[in-house]
Amino acid sequence: MPEEVMVDVKNLVKRYGTFTAVNGVVFQVEKGEIFGLLGPNGAGKTTTIEMLVGLRKPDEGTASLSGHDVRKEVNKVKEVIGVQLQSTSLFELLKVEEILHLYASFYPSHVDIDGLIEDMLLTEKRRDRIKGLSGGQKQRLAIALALIHDPAIVFLDEPTTGLDPQARRTLWDIVLRLKERGKTVLLSTHYMDEAHVLCDRIGIMDQGELIALDTPENLVKTLQSASTVEFYLDDPPEQEWFGKMDGVKEAAVKDTFVQLYTDDLQIALTSLIEASSVHGFEIRDLQTRQATLEDVFIHMTGRRLRES
Numbered sequence: 001m002p003e004e005v006m007v008d009v010k011n012l013v014k015r016y017g018t019f020t021a022v023n024g025v026v027f028q029v030e031k032g033e034i035f036g037l038l039g040p041n042g043a044g045k046t047t048t049i050e051m052l053v054g055l056r057k058p059d060e061g062t063a064s065l066s067g068h069d070v071r072k073e074v075n076k077v078k079e080v081i082g083v084q085l086q087s088t089s090l091f092e093l094l095k096v097e098e099i100l101h102l103y104a105s106f107y108p109s110h111v112d113i114d115g116l117i118e119d120m121l122l123t124e125k126r127r128d129r130i131k132g133l134s135g136g137q138k139q140r141l142a143i144a145l146a147l148i149h150d151p152a153i154v155f156l157d158e159p160t161t162g163l164d165p166q167a168r169r170t171l172w173d174i175v176l177r178l179k180e181r182g183k184t185v186l187l188s189t190h191y192m193d194e195a196h197v198l199c200d201r202i203g204i205m206d207q208g209e210l211i212a213l214d215t216p217e218n219l220v221k222t223l224q225s226a227s228t229v230e231f232y233l234d235d236p237p238e239q240e241w242f243g244k245m246d247g248v249k250e251a252a253v254k255d256t257f258v259q260l261y262t263d264d265l266q267i268a269l270t271s272l273i274e275a276s277s278v279h280g281f282e283i284r285d286l287q288t289r290q291a292t293l294e295d296v297f298i299h300m301t302g303r304r305l306r307e308s
């Protein structure tokens with residue numbers, strides 16, 4: 001039996017004046033999936049989510065959530081979605097449990113608030129004012145508010161941006177538990193590790209377009225390379241031959257930073273060292289590692305996901 005499609009996006013386009021922020025995006029998310037939109041800042045992830053949750057009107061295309069058209073059945077859509085946006089502004093002077101009761105009062109029915117507070121690891125903070133919460137606690141509260149009416153589809157826009165590593169991992173556990181409970185999750189992120197750990201499938205976005213869509217494992221497999229060799233040179237190389245060296249499948253060069261993709265690390269390293277002595281260039285900060293989603297992005301766009 002085919003899975004139930006909970007999010008069905010067809011050719012969404014959003015323009016701001018002459019600039020196209022989202023350009024013909026197509027994807028589906030099945031019930032119980034965690035689907036990630038992965039891409040650098042400005043790729044169009046937030047705009048896509050905002051069109052789906054009814055905050056922006058698409059210029060072209062359609063989308064339905066749990067079978068309801070996002071433009072024509074706004075009230076039905078609101079019933080089935082929970083939304084945590086990057087800019088969720090909380091009433092800072094309210095206490096955690098006060099804001100949850102307030103939000104609960106907006107809906108005809110709601111989940112058990114004590115259970116929700118516990119699930120979001122906020123029990124110790126339930127009587128604290130929001131303004132005193134840490135970044136991670138505020139994010140967990142924002143997710144709690146998104147879940148108050150027990151929605152089937154949960155949207156999380158860059159839920160861990162700005163959090164420390166421990167707070168990020170805590171949030172990852174919470175997102176994975178949403179899946180265990182049968183929720184469908186659509187999240188955006190520019191962290192490739194987050195996308196890899198959390199998502200069943202990932203849509204990679206760049207400059208308004210969905211440039212790849214698959215499971216994390218398959219996306220990495222498309223590189224057909226087991227390892228990546230990275231190093232810096234003193235000057236930007238003029239040579240095009242990095243990609244032609246023995247053992248190297250593909251090379252990406254950005255200024256003085258070079259990445260080589262290889263199936264055979266030993267042969268690639270040997271040819272690199274030979275090339276450095278023949279052509280007289282010095283290799284700095286050489287590292288080798290397994291291919292990741294970041295490499296997929298570099299391979300497809302020639303740029304890094306996050307400028308470091």
Ligand code: ATP
Nearest residue numbers: 016021039040041042043044045046047048158190
């Ligand atoms: P971020 O991680 O920075 O939120 P994103 O992938 O979510 O990135 P969007 O916020 O969707 O990207 O922005 C996509 C593009 O549209 C960006 O170039 C942004 O500057 C532009 N943009 C967004 N909102 C507007 C607006 N109201 N008017 C004009 N341009 C906009």
